[in-house]
Structure formats: C-alpha cells, structure tokens
Amino acid sequence: MGEHMMGIWGAMEEGWRKGPWTAEEDRLLIEYVKLHGEGRWNNVAKLAGLKRNGKSCRLRWVNYLRPDLKRGQITPHEERIILELHARWGNRWSTIARSLPGRTDNEIKNYWRTHFKKKTKSSSDSPEKTRARLLRRQQFHLQQQLQQQQQQLQQQQQQQQQHQQDQIIDMTRIMSLLDESESRSLPGFEYPSGADEHGILLHSMMNEYAAVAEASNEGILWDSLWNLDDLHGSYMTERANYQHNLAATFY
Numbered sequence: 001m002g003e004h005m006m007g008i009w010g011a012m013e014e015g016w017r018k019g020p021w022t023a024e025e026d027r028l029l030i031e032y033v034k035l036h037g038e039g040r041w042n043n044v045a046k047l048a049g050l051k052r053n054g055k056s057c058r059l060r061w062v063n064y065l066r067p068d069l070k071r072g073q074i075t076p077h078e079e080r081i082i083l084e085l086h087a088r089w090g091n092r093w094s095t096i097a098r099s100l101p102g103r104t105d106n107e108i109k110n111y112w113r114t115h116f117k118k119k120t121k122s123s124s125d126s127p128e129k130t131r132a133r134l135l136r137r138q139q140f141h142l143q144q145q146l147q148q149q150q151q152q153l154q155q156q157q158q159q160q161q162q163h164q165q166d167q168i169i170d171m172t173r174i175m176s177l178l179d180e181s182e183s184r185s186l187p188g189f190e191y192p193s194g195a196d197e198h199g200i201l202l203h204s205m206m207n208e209y210a211a212v213a214e215a216s217n218e219g220i221l222w223d224s225l226w227n228l229d230d231l232h233g234s235y236m237t238e239r240a241n242y243q244h245n246l247a248a249t250f251y
Contacts (some may be wrong), residue, residue: 016051025052028050029065030083031048032044093105
C-alpha cells in the first residue's frame with residue numbers, strides 16, 4: 001500500500017510543471033484566489049487546472065501576483081528598517097517583512113544578501129560601522145535634495161529679477177510716450193528737465209498776466225499777481241491728471 005501511494009505521488013511530482021510561469025497560468029491563479037481566497041494551495045491544481053504544486057502557487061502569489069505588493073527599489077528608509085530589524089532578529093525574513101508593508105520576505109532576503117551579506121563576510125563591521133555607513137548614505141540623499149531645492153530657489157530668483165527688469169523697461173517706455181504726447185499737445189513749447197521747468201511755467205504765466213494788466217487797470221493787475229500761486233497749483237493738478245489718464249491707456 002505504501003509503495004503504491006509513493007508511486008502515485010511520484011507520478012504527480014513528475015507531472016508538475018516547472019520553470020517560468022506563463023501569463024495564462026498567472027491568470028488562472030488570480031481567478032482562483034478571487035473565488036476561493038488565499039490558502040489551500042494544494043487544491044489549485046484540481047480546481048484551477050494548473051499543473052503546479054501548492055508551494056509553487058503560494059510563492060507565485062505571495063511574491064509576484066499579490067495586488068498590494070510594492071514595486072520598485074528598496075528606499076533608504078526601508079533599508080534602515082531592514083538593518084535595524086536584522087540586527088535584532090537575524091535572518092527571520094518573514095518577521096522583518098511584517099514591518100515593511102508591500103515587501104515580501106523573499107525580496108528582503110535577496111536585498112540583504114545582495115547589499116550586505118558579502119560585506120559582512122569580507123569585513124568584521126560592527127553595528128556602529130553599519131549604522132555609520134547607513135547614515136552617510138542618508139546624508140548623501142539629503143544633500144541631493146538640498147541641491148535640488150537650491151537650484152529651484154535660484155531659478156525663482158532669476159525669474160523675479162527678470163520680471164522686475166521688464167517692469168522698469170515698461171515704465172521707461174510709458175514715460176517716454178508721456179513726454180512725446182505732452183510735446184505734441186503744446187506746439188512750439190518744450191518742457192525742460194530739472195528744476196528750470198517750474199521757473200519757465202511761472203514765466204509764461206507772468207507774461208499772460210502782463211498782457212491782462214495792459215488791458216485793465218492797475219488794481220486788477222495786483223489782484224492777479226496775488227492769485228498767481230493758486231493758478232499755478234491748479235495748472236499742475238490738471239497736468240498730473242492728464243499724465244495719469246494717458247498712462248492708464250497703456251495698461
């Protein structure tokens with residue numbers, strides 16, 4: 001009886017498919033888990049039609065097909081956790097994997113053997129040296145992040161400086177247009193620059209009042225001269241309003 005069972009088991013073992021999994025096999029295994037849940041891996045061959053043994057199905061699901069698996073390389077933060085937990089628990093990869101959601105014990109084991117096991121064999125690094133090496137690696141990543149932030153800050157400053165220069169150019173252009181417009185509105189008269197402007201304006205107004213004085217009596221002349229300051233202030237107010245309205249047309 002025992003020899004008969006061993007023969008049946010041997011035939012089943014010989015009938016299991018080995019080697020890389022195909023897309024069709026992955027599909028069948030995923031559908032099986034959706035219907036029956038995880039576990040009872042030895043029933044997969046009978047219920048799903050897969051010629052894979054239970055262990056192979058379990059490893060394929062846990063290490064490759066599980067939907068909550070994390071893809072991509074181990075991060076520096078995850079590496080620090082692996083080092084700390086391995087120093088506490090040793091090669092208990094399943095226990096370590098519980099502290100790294102989305103990472104499998106097989107993935108963690110392979111990462112450790114690739115990055116740390118050879119170094120541990122070739123040198124007698126103490127836990128302090130291991131932590132120091134990890135700290136240097138983290139500092140390197142932080143330096144890279146700081147450099148990126150500095151580059152972004154420099155770009156923002158350059159953009160702000162360029163924006164300020166553009167504003168200065170626009171204001172210079174507007175002032176030039178204002179000067180041209182004023183020159184055209186008063187033919188034969190050019191506004192001087194500097195402190196002489198007010199003097200010439202006053203001189204022009206004095207001439208106008210002198211003409212009025214010749215056509216009127218002396219009392220009217222003196223009254224007009226006393227009101228000269230009020231007339232000059234009114235003229236400057238009107239000129240400022242004109243410049244403001246003209247500048248508004250350029251925005």
